[in-house]
Amino acid sequence: MRNSFLFTSESVSEGHPDKVSDQISDSIVDLFLSKDPEARVACETLTTTQLVVLAGEIRCKGVYEDGAWAPGALEEIEATVRKTVKDIGYEQDGFHWETLRLENHLHGQSAHIAQGVDEGENKDEGAGDQGIMFGYAADETPDLMPATLDYSHKILQRLAADRKSGRAPFLEPDAKSQVTLRYANERPVEATAIVVSTQHAPGYFFHGGEGDEAKYEELRAYVKGVIADVLPAELLTANTVYHINPTGRFEIGGPDGDAGLTGRKIIVDTYGGASPHGGGAFSGKDPTKVDRSAAYITRYLAKNIVAAGLARRCTIQLSYAIGVAEPLSVYVDLHGTAAEGVTEAALEQLLPQLVRLTPKGIRTHLGLNKPIYKQTAAYGHFGRQASGDAFPWERTDLVDKLKAAFDR
DSSP states (O other): OOSEEEEEEEEEOTTSHHHHHHHHHHHHHHHHHHHOTTOEEEEEEEEETTEEEEEEEEEBTTTEETTEEOTTHHHHHHHHHHHHHHHHTOEETTEETTTOEEEEEEEEOOHHHHHHHSOBTTBOOOBSSOEEEEEEEETTSTTSSOHHHHHHHHHHHHHHHHHHHTSSTTEEEEEEEEEEEEEETTEEEEEEEEEEEEEEOTTSSOOSSTTHHHHHHHHHHHHHHHHHHHSOGGGOOTTOEEEESTTSOOOSOHHHHSOEETTSOHHHHTTTTSSOOOSOOOTTBOTTSHHHHHHHHHHHHHHHHHHTTSBSEEEEEEEEOBTOOSOSEEEEEOTTOBOTTOOHHHHHHHHHHHSOOSHHHHHHHHTOSSSOOGGGSSSOSSOOTTTTOOOGGGOOTTHHHHHHHTTO
């Protein structure tokens, strides 16, 4: 590891068009899981000006069976989509929860996929697809997340909270942030650059005439105040450079400004680039899909390893084949930070003994067959325990067993 380097992560708000799509897809997952804990859902969402398009495959008792929708099901799906958009805060001419048009192209799950995945008399439930999944933890923050990503998320969460509470009525839902930190001896020591671009009410800051610069400084002062509240004071120095709405006016945003798609912000969803990513998106997928559930269990295992003091950083990889229950490989990398007597090889043998790493075993251990996913679809799927979000994969209930295994 280099003694000194710069590292950057970004985040996007719940009103970013891709995140709007993610939240709609996960609200559909939650809807079906609330009806049937064994529901199969793969929902993709496209958002653009005054339009939401749903596509994908489902299977859900009492909602969609034998190729037909139950009475009222389509109306409930539409109500769920509109409520999700309303909760985000879109009431603009170009994207409004009441007046947007919805196209629903969801249909039944392929029988060929189902036969390979479903549990049978002589067969354990198999993975819903092949793939590789990664989990990561680092001791940079109380949530054991990369600091650059943690602060990027928290800046935008604060903007959203201020917008919804009325403290910052000039804000609109779309926003992006980016934090660059300088590291020395693997620890963040200074914020060198912070970028925040936030959508704002039309005409509030820029009128094209006298007074624009003063109003723009009002926006800058507000955002810099948020940053000062979020980042530790020792990281903000005289050398910190701020880029706040660097292009100026940002009035047209969200799906009206740019089309959104489910699954296009997977680095934001995971570890901000500090760890590898398997490539599979999470949102819109029920927990039988290992893209989602195995990514959650790898985070859970990596976090417990770091929380147990066995290493300061940990990356875990699992791999699966479609229709096969057990993972094909378990890989652990402690990045040269292992405590004395702790080895990657020993952990690779131990972890499958602590948790059964089949799709069903993961879902059972973490209790994933519940409608808990909409809340994951903005501000990251990992961390956030310290701020009150109780995702089951953020528990640290393996710490004692891990310590005992290494006589610690």
